[in-house]
Amino acid sequence: MSDIERLRQEADNLKNQIREARKQASDASLAEVVASVPAVQRITVRTRRTMRGHLAKIYAMHWSADSNECVTRREAAFGILTQQTRCMRFPCAPHGVMTCAYAPSGNLVASGGLDNVCSIYSLKTREGNVKVSRELSGHTGYLSCCRFLNDNEIITSSGDMTCGLWDIEKSTLVTQFANHTGDVMFLSIFPESRVFLSGACDASAKLWDIRDGQCKQTFTGHESDINAVTFFPSGQAFATGSDDATCRLFDIRADQELALYAHDQIICGITSVSFSKSGRLLFAGYDDFNANIWDSLKTERSVEWTATYKKKTNNTSHPMSIQCPDDTNSST
Secondary structure, eight states, rough: OOOHHHHHHHHHHHHHHHHHHHHHOOOOOOHHHHTTOOOOOOOOOOOOOOOOSSSSOOEEEOOTTTEEEEEEEEEESSEEEEEETTEOOOOOEOOOEEEEHHHHHHHHHHHEESEEEEEEEESSOOOOOEEEEEEOOSSOOOOEEEEETTTTTEEEETSSSEEEEEEEETTTTEEEEEEOOOOOOOEEETTTEEEEEETTTOOOOOEEEETEEEEEEEEOOOSOOOOEEEOOTTEEEEEETTSOOOOEETTTTTTTTEEOOOOTTOSOOOOEEEEEETTEEEHHHHHOOOOOEEEETTTEEEEEEEEOOOOOTTOOOOOOOOOOOSSOBBBO
């Protein structure tokens, strides 16, 4: 037996030991625990406000910390910051924009995409105009997602299979997080701790420690690319959305999957996921331009949210990106 074969056999044995340890730790299923919990009643979804200003498809958006504003990005050269019915445009790179982020302080926004660069914009300039204050260059693939930790730190994910922690003031890469074997598509941070999640085209989600740059846990189960991840409000679990047409709930403490959200009529991939503030509802956006609202405990579909906007030229809706700032509102 060669050394490579011996190491592969050893790795398989370790994986089997991990599976057995997980089975022993799983003393009850989520369905058994929540059997006595009433199901969520039928939810009525209606448009509360339509924010206009873009002249093309919106590809990304992110809510501010106070949920009063959201920053959005379209494909070409302009971004729009919206607050109720107020719009503020600012220029961005003339490349395909894939992500945007709003700093918790409200002082900065960021964007990135096919130019492999994370551009930081200051909203609090003395001149009053919005302009690029920093450009963070270091990724060798497209920028798929970015999220601020504070006004001087931001985390990015990329098609080069890595994530990065950046010092914004110095415009330098502080830590590179490399363990995925496919494009990293999305990330989610938990503000109360120094950890973040990443989902990738290797069909795995990983939990990273920002302090030492190490991957602490790897979660598998999906059969295709993971396009979206989001922390449960408590920070002790998270949800994923995949091209395999399912959403899944993973428990970090139990180190395993708790629930599967799927339906026979759903055959397209998930592009975004977001929990309500309480965590009872899981919102998911799909490739068919529709959204579904799931009871996160009962794994039942509470609402099938059909897109109403159709573009006259080709009869397609805008790409479904969904985020929930609280228990009574969401945006697409």
